[in-house]
Amino acid sequence: MEFEQFVLSNEPAIRLGFFVGVFALVALWELVAPQRALTASKAMRWASNLGLVILNTVLLRLMFPLAAVGMAAFSAANGWGLLNHFNVPFWLAVPLAVIVMDFVIWLQHVMVHAVPVLWRLHRVHHADPDYDLTTGARFHPIEIVLSMLIKIATIAVLGPPVLAVVIFEVVLNAAAMFNHGNIRLPIGLDRVLRWVIVTPDMHRVHHSVEEDETNSNFGFNLPWWDRLLGTYREQPRAGQLGMTIGIHGHTDPREVARLDGMLLMPFRGKVDGYAINRRTWSGSKESS
Numbered sequence: 001m002e003f004e005q006f007v008l009s010n011e012p013a014i015r016l017g018f019f020v021g022v023f024a025l026v027a028l029w030e031l032v033a034p035q036r037a038l039t040a041s042k043a044m045r046w047a048s049n050l051g052l053v054i055l056n057t058v059l060l061r062l063m064f065p066l067a068a069v070g071m072a073a074f075s076a077a078n079g080w081g082l083l084n085h086f087n088v089p090f091w092l093a094v095p096l097a098v099i100v101m102d103f104v105i106w107l108q109h110v111m112v113h114a115v116p117v118l119w120r121l122h123r124v125h126h127a128d129p130d131y132d133l134t135t136g137a138r139f140h141p142i143e144i145v146l147s148m149l150i151k152i153a154t155i156a157v158l159g160p161p162v163l164a165v166v167i168f169e170v171v172l173n174a175a176a177m178f179n180h181g182n183i184r185l186p187i188g189l190d191r192v193l194r195w196v197i198v199t200p201d202m203h204r205v206h207h208s209v210e211e212d213e214t215n216s217n218f219g220f221n222l223p224w225w226d227r228l229l230g231t232y233r234e235q236p237r238a239g240q241l242g243m244t245i246g247i248h249g250h251t252d253p254r255e256v257a258r259l260d261g262m263l264l265m266p267f268r269g270k271v272d273g274y275a276i277n278r279r280t281w282s283g284s285k286e287s288s
Helices: 002-009 011-032 042-063 067-078 090-114 116-126 133-137 141-158 162-179 187-193 200-207 224-228 259-267
Strands: none
Touching (some): 002 162, 011 162, 042 259, 090 116, 162 200
């Protein structure tokens, strides 16, 4: 299809355009209607968090020049994947693929909390002492590479249209910036939106220092998986304004707010007993 070829050829520009536009919108929203007062140096955090974005983008383009959309095009050309094998109509394949890929991302998110060695990587995301739109793109490069490998494997098995992959990538990135935004929504609007998209107040619970709250609300885009599979939590015990963001035992700005500290974080300290199925909440117990 000519349209799909156009999307494939212009995928980097499309994604960059949406990233810049959504970033500017959420950043402005944070200035106009912030939900919480920030506690750390915004200049240092933004420089480090966005430094990770640039590093990860360059790394992915070097390692995977065609990225996920390239795998989708290859799968379509060779008849790989369930949607290609069963000749699912395009109008149905696109939304179905977006939903399935979102569920895989949800499963991946649960996995990086459940497996201690993967939590070492993912805690870079959670150790941010504040919570704003840049937190949504703050991931260790090794985790980003693993995530891309999972995405490519999913595409090979599923066989989604190129358009579905581009839509998924754009929506996921935009949703991550939105639901990590330090923005205030009216309570009634937030309650309604939670049925169709993960809101900032919903996902902020996931960034609580309290471990049982951290292990809830894993969704980045669609909120259904947490509701259906028992990991949904409406609010933190201390409330949106009273909750503490981050990880117990990780408060040194040199580690949690500087780029070099974040890159080295997975290789420091222990992660004993963190796996979800081995832990129960016991108040403000510290964990590495």
